[in-house]
Amino acid sequence: MLNDFGAVIVAAGKGTRMGTRESKQYLALGGKPIIVHTLEVFSRIPWLQEIVLVTGPEDVSRCQSWVHEYGLDKVSAVIPGGSERQQSVYQGIKQISSEWVMIHDGVRPFVTLEEIESCRDAAIREGASVLGVPVKDTIKQVNGQGLITGTPDRQSLWAVQTPQAFRLSDLLSAHEAAAKEGFTGTDDAMLMERAGHSVIVVEGKYSNIKITTPEDLEYAAYLQKRKGEDKE
Ligand SMILES: Nc1ccn([C@@H]2O[C@H](COP(=O)(O)OP(=O)(O)OP(=O)(O)O)[C@@H](O)[C@H]2O)c(=O)n1
Numbered sequence: 734m735l736n737d738f739g740a741v742i743v744a745a746g747k748g749t750r751m752g753t754r755e756s757k758q759y760l761a762l763g764g765k766p767i768i769v770h771t772l773e774v775f776s777r778i779p780w781l782q783e784i785v786l787v788t789g790p791e792d793v794s795r796c797q798s799w800v801h802e803y804g805l806d807k808v809s810a811v812i813p814g815g816s817e818r819q820q821s822v823y824q825g826i827k828q829i830s831s832e833w834v835m836i837h838d839g840v841r842p843f844v845t846l847e848e849i850e851s852c853r854d855a856a857i858r859e860g861a862s863v864l865g866v867p868v869k870d871t872i873k874q875v876n877g878q879g880l881i882t883g884t885p886d887r888q889s890l891w892a893v894q895t896p897q898a899f900r901l902s903d904l905l906s907a908h909e910a911a912a913k914e915g916f917t918g919t920d921d922a923m924l925m926e927r928a929g930h931s932v933i934v935v936e937g938k939y940s941n942i943k944i945t946t947p948e949d950l951e952y953a954a955y956l957q958k959r960k961g962e963d964k965e
């Protein structure tokens with residue numbers, strides 16, 4: 734099929750910055766695990782062919798049960814990830830059979846269909862795309878002693894989110910090159926940039942938060958409530 738898309742949802746992290754005993758992607762939000770909310774958003778996308786869910790090795794079976802319990806029929810595989818996000822993504826993309834792939838963090842449950850479609854359209858048009866938002870703060874470069882060493886021009890700074898969308902073959906090669914060179918990046922666009930690809934940023938929304946630290950949970954609860962009210 735032309736321009737067919739799959740998604741890899743990565744959820745194999747330990748949530749060290751959250752500090753809860755249960756990894757953050759399994760914490761309940763409005764009565765359901767955060768990861769289920771994220772999977773539900775992608776499961777409702779009519780043009781998406783397949784979803785690969787990457788979890789911690791010890792969580793594969795409970796995630797498989799949620800896939801059945803919540804009727805997440807687009808999930809084609811639930812597989813174990815690696816110790817770094819990059820390894821988890823690589824394991825996931827090896828299972829994708831579509832021409833294009835979107836990578837999304839399992840802990841970004843508030844992404845909307847509109848944002849996902851903007852990201853998809855930009856990838857088809859430009860070859861690779863990521864969602865992002867202009868930074869609101871002034872950003873400083875600071876050295877190990879706490880001294881400011883620079884203030885980059887804010888006009889050029891964006892906080893990058895997921896999804897990030899790529900041609901599968903390009904992303905596989907970029908991951909393989911990074912692994913060969915021992916490079917670890919914090920997102921997939923970084924690997925594509927290193928491999929010489931142009932990646933376009935599509936303006937998303939500030940509400941597409943990555944649930945990372947305890948204060949994010951309160952904001953997530955607020956966003957979830959607002960989402961429920963919007964549906965009423
Ligand atoms: N080895 C890893 C590390 C991260 N992730 C996933 O990548 C996403 C973004 O990562 P982050 O928020 O950094 O999650 P954690 O690694 O779990 O958090 P921390 O860095 O605080 O430990 C999350 O959905 C996380 O589960 C993953 O699949 N495999």
Ligand SMILES: C[C@](O)(CO)[C@H](O)COP(=O)(O)O
Binds near residue numbers: 818894895919
């Ligand atoms: C991919 C990402 O969500 C973009 O903001 C982010 O880079 C993940 O990195 P983290 O530092 O592991 O949260």
